[in-house]
Amino acid sequence: MTTRFRKFLGDSALSFPTWAYMLFFFALPVALVMWYSFGFKPDQFTTHSMEQLSLGRYREVVSPTFLSVFTATLRISIVGTLACLVIAVPFAYWLAVKVPPGRRGLLLALVLVPFWTNFLVRTLGWQIILSPDGFVSEALQGIGLLGSPLDILYSRAAVQIGVIYNYLPLMILPLFVAMDSAGVQLREASADLGAGKWRTFFQVTLPLATPGVVSGCLLVFIPLTGDYITASVLGGANGTMIGQLVANQFQNAQNWALGSAMAVVLMLFTLAVVVVTALLALVVKAIIKHVGRVELPTGQHAGPDAGTAADLPAGSGVRQAEAAVSGTTTGGPHA
């Protein structure tokens, strides 16, 4: 055995849990789904058959029904992600910057409490809240904001509210971590240099929290796009999302081939949205950087007195010390 192979074997043995998990519970199922998407449903009692490979299922997917659900899903996902971002940014800022460290643990726990409850149960809870004879409806009518019972359950708006509620913690957590890790020191430095609270937020805190914004958006957008529980519970017939269609094909219609094709399209589409958004973000970042950049007068050493020791009093052992400093700090003598 070559040492290289041994090394590979040794390393892969240590990482066995990770790659085994990725292989058997991610790569393989995804590959299977892709494979099934080229098959067909031969009869009522068989979920799929691979005897004849075709792109037929994909043609079925690109139907007007599917596309309209697709657009609706996209809208719910984008609005949901943006709404989570808009709600989470001030909250995470407050938690990371304003709340004394001793109380953060409790508040973070409160953010996470809904996660300890079953996803389906807490979504069902919103049925009660949003129902026409629920307490919200009655309260709104009581104070005269609504003339008739609240008519929002089983609509796209209900699904929208439901997904924002369900995915908000996934946005708050990475944002909080990112804003917290930037630390109080940089904010103090910013204030020291003359920036007020808002400028410090937009020039220091938020740019440094970019990784948190990115991971928060991914954590919310990707699962939200595939969510079907929220849509089924709160959307009824009007709030259909793409995940429902996929689940429907697998569970009710027992058409694994068509369901797989839908799932593949959903995955590719999600990926495309992420890539396009990332590219856009990079372009915006480059533009901001270009606009705000400082133009130094040209010439490496501007001015006649820019040399190493020229701006210091002559004589004494200082020059020697100076030369030593510049040697130590720049890695080689210059000037």
Add this chain to the structure above:
Amino acid sequence: MSATLSPAIAGELSIRSLHKEFGGVAAIKDLDLDIRAGEFLCLLGPSGCGKTTLLRMIAGFEEPTAGVIELGSTDLTRMPAHRRPVNTVFQAYALFPHMTVADNVAYGLKQSRTPKKEIGQRVDEALTMVRMREFADRSPGQLSGGQQQRVALARALVNRPKVLLLDEPMSALDRKLREEMQVELKLLQKRLGITFIFVTHDQEEALAMSDRIVVMYDGCIQQIGSAEEVYTRPSNSFVAGFIGKQNFVEAVVVSDDGGALRLRSVNNTTILPEPKAAGDPGAAGRPVPSVGDTVRVAIRPETLRLRLADGVPSAPNAVLGRIAGVSFLGDVVQYVLLVGEDTEILSRVPRSDAVPLPTDEDVLIEWDGADVAVYCDEA
């Protein structure tokens, strides 16, 4: 460049009855301090003495519980940090990691809406001044500690503050680099004429750079004076012990002849301190011991004279000791001497060509009355 960065507008700070409590515990106790325009002032003290709290109140990061901070005729006490004409060099530099060196230095000028062209020029000057011009496009993460410190200095000075605050800026540098930066910083301060307030717990650093040193302990100022004053005429036993090496021994006042004390110490040593002249800043306001009191006697290691013993000393200001250890420290030789059973005395003599005294020898330790300081406070 000196035309734009100096001469600074007078940065005269006056601090009156400043008091700060954290959760009921006083960090600064009713402190008064006048800082002169253009001076290099060190706040020196052990950790927890309140020096950083004081600096943070001047910067505006902490709000005083009571008291007033004035810059010239401007009341800074309740002014938010971002409005104060004061800039800070932070202990860990606090450079913005998402900006280049040039953007870091330009940050303060952008906040004050300086014209873009002027920003470029002033950033250029500031970076040239700290010899970091060719690193303008690097990001802070690519710089060494010493380089980051220079950038932090440029970022603060480019705003032409009236007062520059430095919060232990050298503590992350290695010793050699630190000593070189001390020289450089002092020269820079002289040239710019900006008031520097430098916080440190390193007494050598304070002695090397300051025009005046403020020695702090337990939220109070213990002494204000030049490096020489706090070293040679400490106003209490804390300062005497904190600055430089010091020998402390206990002694009893045997007689007091109109201010001329006679003290008896370990091994029946007689100590005759020279009476302090009236008006000596080291003696002013100090409690006077009376006969029978136990006092603390301080004698600097470098003021002791050693010679091989030829008998028991009969004169005062001398004692017999045994050399327990000799260490060569480069410019000085340090002896650890044992007097009696367990009194350790340090002695430092300049290195000479003569062979150092051998260990386990009995030596006669002598000193002058003028080098003896007597304290009756609790250390």
